[in-house]
Amino acid sequence: MIKSFTTFLHSEDGAAVVDMTMLMAALVGLALAVSATVSNGMEDLSGDLSTTMIDHDVNPAF
Structure with missing residues (x-):
């Protein structure tokens, strides 16, 4: 990816x-x-x- 980006930066073609x-x-x-x-x-x-979590009962004697 980096190589294609550097090639793009140095290219002067409109197609690139x-x-x-x-x-x-x-x-x-x-x-x-x-x-x-x-x-x-x-x-x-x-x-x-x-x-x-709403349907779960918590034991108060925890």
Whole structure:
């Protein structure tokens, strides 16, 4: 990745700019999709944990 980035910086082709732009856009899209999926999963898990803790009785003689 670092080698391709340094090659991009030293390249004077217009095609390299288009390729790198498309690659970065794809990576940003992937990162957004992954973060949305993880966020939804965390909301579900935290809701389940909350329900479990509310339904659990604590023994006062602990």
